Amino acid sequence: MFFSSFQSVFLGERNGLSVSSVPVSRVGFVKKNIECKESRIGKQPIEVPKNVTITLDGQDLKVKGPLGELSLNYPREVKVEREESGILRVKKAIETRRANQMHGLFRTLTDNMVVGVSNGFEKRLQLIGVGYRAMLEGKDLVLSLGFSHPVRMTVPDGIQVKVEENTRIVVSGYDKSAIGQFAASIRKWRPPEPYKGKGVKYADEVIRRKEGKAGKKK
Template sequence: MEGQNLSAKGPLGELAITYPREVKVDREESGLLKVKKTVETRRANQMHGLFRTLTDNMVVGVSKGFEKRLQLIGVGYRATIEGKDIVLNLGFSHPVKMRIPDGLQVKVEDNTRIIVSGYNKSDIGQFAASIRKWRPPEPYKGKGVKYADEIVRRKEGKAGKKK
């Protein structure tokens, strides 16, 4: 801790954060970090909650890490890893190639399950969202890229002709 800056170093990596003036961090004797407000305003309340969570994510990230799981659902939908790229076949006329960012690890299981892991939670979520954005799950057949814990609400198709 240095003034309004806090850095965390662990077995998985190192992260740093700069706090706004509405929030300060104190280290207790037990080693716990306490995020406190310096003023009582609406913005201070917002910053307090945000930076408390960011601090927690930072400490957990460098010590244990995070992961996001994605599933590819659809005939012919599959993923492979080629060097530092992930290649997605999602029913387009061309395969989709995406560069894996530094600090993230990507594994593919059974060609249809993707695991994005690393120590920076926001980077993991951003990369997983960019993969999902290519083919979000659609409500009629459920095809697309979805998070493993996501539930896709299905819709009925056309009612058909009445006789």
């Protein structure tokens, strides 16, 4: 009874209004296919030097060169193929957004492997500060960074470290990710501060300086 009176008020019957209703038989949904554009980086070919050996087994790739050997396992979204000319191409196995993202990423990783085992990579760091210096003791890198004790870091296998003029560090090797990780761990001990620039910075790093607090004018 309450529902019928509420319905009459809602539909305007009490005010003398007539409301017409149109029956709805079915609600339709339009399915739209998502088209993924091909990655601009992923579609570029990878040149393989003559001194590099490629071993491809399904989704596993091994790259061996004069500097070392690296391997990579590809996800199901992408695949790698070697053409008769010897170049490598990374292609999408399925058409999804994730595959489009993996396409460019694994093409870059593959190219880094080929360049790494043939030519290698290096990362340069610089120590800025009074008394800041670095030295090598066997397989350890010893840093004096203003702490009460020196910082000692063991150099991982496959990475070479060279110290120049006690304030410049060169990290080199064939694995780009390992080089970047070790260089970042060195920088983490004393990141450069923005006022005087003291700390450990990459050689090509630009530090945005801040102005110090000026004294009050008398």
